[in-house]
Amino acid sequence: MKKADIGVAIYVLAAFIMFIVPIPNWLLDILLACNISIAFTILFGTMFTKEVLDMSFYPTMLLFTTIFRIALNVSSTRLILTTGDPGQVVATFGNYVGAGNLVVGSIVFIILIIIQFMVINKGSERVAEVTARFTLDAMPGKQMAIDADLNTGAISDAEAKVRRDKIQEEANFFGSMDGAVKYVKGDATAGLIITFVNVIGGIAMGMVYQNMDAMAAIEKYVILTIGDGLVSQIPSLLISLSTGILVTKGSKDADFGTVLVSQLFGIPKALYLVGAVIAGLGIVTPLPDLVFLTLGLIFIVTGRMVAGTLETAQIEGEINADEIAAEEIRQPENVNSLLQVDPIELEFGYGIIPLADVNQGGDLLDRVVMIRRQIALELGTVVPIIRLRDNIQLNPNQYIIKIKGIQVSEGEILFDHYMAMNPGYVEEEITGIPTYEPSFHLPAIWITEGQRERAESMGYTVVDPPSIIATHLTEIIRQHISELLTRQDVQNLTDNLKETNPSLVEELVPKLLGLGEIQKVLQNLLKEGISIRDLLTIFETLADYAATSRDTDILTEYVRQSLKRAISMKFFPQGETTSVVTLDPKLEQEIMASVKQTETGAYLTLDPEKTRAIVKSVGDEIAKLENLGKSPIVITSPIVRMYFKRLTEDYYRDLIVVSYNEIDSNIELQSVGMVTA
Structure with missing residues (x-):
């Protein structure tokens, strides 16, 4: 275990030990001093942290400090009631902070309780509740803003992930804070009840077991009880103040002290007016002249100093901007960014x-x-x-x-x-x-x-x-x-499929086909508007036929036949008779006879005149379909489809070429013409 883990475990364990085991007054003094130190640490930590998520474990801190403070209350109560000597810290708070007077100490204690209950706790609780609600309501908008920045290239995928995680962490934090504020409120309530019980129990102990008269018992035990209440409520007040500071932080990445002072004393005109009003009150009213005139003069002088500082900062900013611009001109241009080509x-x-x-x-x-x-x-x-x-x-x-x-x-x-x-x-x-x-x-x-x-x-x-x-x-x-489909895109699609079908991907890639060959098949499908969303069927088909052929064009035809349901849904409306054009069987034979196979693939060797005649015939038949208000669709035999598509794609970009094996059996077709040469 790490030292920090051991320290936290000891801190929590000590609280439960104090609930059960009586501790001596000297150890209680040490623990009370530690409690006050931790409260100040949390206060200054919340003041100077630049981002609320830097204190993401604050709700857990509240829980731990609350249980530790209540355990100290139990230990001090035990010592007050059993020995009448809870240690120097409690006695000092009762005699020094409470002025050694029962009435003064009681009033100070009541004022602290009122401040904590009515002002800090109530406000912090409301702010935490509203902040949690607005943070959760704002999440969809923030997510859309991240998506927009990502789509426009303003941020990278990694930056988008970091920002999404941060939004989720903020939602979790403020949601936890909404409940954690109740710890502080409950702690203050418990402290008030414990103090009341201590007063009644202390008086009873003094009168019954120590044979003290009522006034002596009240004087002794009430002072000790007030000291105990003060020594626990002051750290509790610090924790409440820390909570209020954390949930009301307006800026998430600014220095607390600097921003606070600059916002309060950063407007010279306001300081001039305050100085004039304060000095005027000292002159016109019976208020102390020296105090108000001096304070008014201080505000006016401070306003002049702030104005001078702002003017200097403005001039320095202009100079720095000019220097930065000049430096950028003098520096050799970084051309690496110019080499990037956006898709x-x-x-x-x-x-x-x-x-x-x-x-x-x-x-x-x-x-x-x-x-x-x-x-x-x-x-x-x-x-x-x-x-x-x-x-x-x-x-x-x-x-x-x-x-x-x-x-x-x-x-x-x-x-x-x-x-x-x-x-x-x-x-x-x-x-x-x-x-x-x-x-x-x-x-x-x-x-x-x-x-x-x-x-x-x-x-x-x-x-x-x-x-x-x-x-x-x-x-x-x-x-x-x-x-636009790159090898990296294919790799990402393959990785996604591998999560659910690892055996299929391992069989196909790279044993049967390489990533580039799969890319060519997917590109062939996308080129003719065929969806590759059913990647499982595509990979299953490739795994079936890749062992006999690695020709990507032939593999594409096998995949198209496996996707015939999707192709039929895309090009042939259900329940309607679709008008199409067919290919003359003689022309199909001529096309196949002109196919030449090479190591790099197959190509057509048709006579140019024959090619022009085919293209003209296709144009005439497409015109018939367009006159009927139909999409231009040509039906061919499976072995001819890819060659005919390659022959016509440069002339008729929107021409749909489908083989008989790619059409579902329940599709009704009507031939309105035939392509001849």
Whole structure:
């Protein structure tokens, strides 16, 4: 055991020993002195601690000091009643602090009890209760603020964890303090009852067992009892004061004394007024002239000194700021920070800043948090931190989206307008500024706040600027999520799965497949919008087929077939007949005949003319589906699917290519065309 553990154990054990075993008066003197010392230690500790969590064990301290103080009360009571000599400390407090007078001592003791009960304990109890309630109520907001800072890159994952732990510790601390204050209040109550019992018992002992007359017994035992009450109530008062200081600390990281003095005597104008008022009272009223004039002059001089100090500090601050700026210019630039490339960046002009500024009512940060959650639920992968920053080089209403430092899309909004889009059945048009919706490039118009209600009543889809940016950003992330999936992300997903399925992960990684090969499979799935959330099924399939093939494209096709229920749910609505386009069997044979296998993978060797003919035929069939208001879906045989997708993906980004083996048996399909060449 550590020395500190032994010391605490002895401290608590001593209290229980004093309840049972009588102790001599000289030992009681030592223990009472120790009790007073501990009370002062706690008082000054709470005054000068910079953060309340530095005293996180304060509720436990209250419990220990309370039980120790009550044990001392029991020991002193035992000595008073049995020997009439409880030691020098109790006698001194009774004769010196109480002025050796029964009435004076009683009044001083009663005043201490009133101060502790009515002022300090009552206030501390109420503050602790309210603080605990507000701390618990504020936890969700603080958690959201941490998530927002984490998503914008203002803090790292480690810093976010530290801040979350700190919030939890604060909630636990103030919750404990709410109950621990009752210890102090109960201690004061117990001290008052013990004192009353000591008075009655002492008088009875003196008159019955020592044959003293009533006045002599009262004089002796009441003075000793008051001394005992004072020597226990003064440490209790110090502990109550410490509790009040701790629960009322406004600043969590400031020096108590410095802040207190600077806030009280830090405004020269206030000190001038106080000095003038005090000096005026000394001149106009019969109050002591010398005292009030001197005190008023002291306040005025102090105000002048404080004003001079503030002026000097301001000048020094300006000089230091200039020196720091000059030093930064002179220092060689640290280019390491410039080498970092953010996975996703959203840059915007100064006109869009209010949307991202929480103080101005902007909720763009909260929407970014929701985007990451939405993608995680939809595709089963974690979106990297999205960096938001303003860029004065952009137009005021312009924003751009970058993936790995390269701009991939842009848009422009009007801050105080709404975007209205015609879903196709609006008969009466509304006037506005023509524009295009940035995500899907649909025609739209900008309308004012006053036109919004009318546009909605006419059937327009009306969207506010933050929603436009959030939707655009979400679509860009969906399109590029496959290239954003890193090996470290795959490692994190693997580690999560390993917690519940360790045998599967150990069989697959790295015995059958390496981390990079699993990454390629997951990227292939994400590239076509297939969720990887069901990682268990994906890993089970890879473990089944990796022994026969390590070709990531072929493994991806096996995984897709295992995920056919999810694919069917995504692309084919339940209970509806889905219109699709099929592939000419002859064309499938031509495609397979043109596949060349190499060590680095397979590729197509189709004639360029044939490729153009296929692409044109696909375009014609997609047009048929779009005219019907359907999504462009092509159904192929399993062995052809990945090659046909690779052939057409550069021309038709939104084309969905699905094999027969990836469709659930209960799905109803209707072929409306066939791709030929």
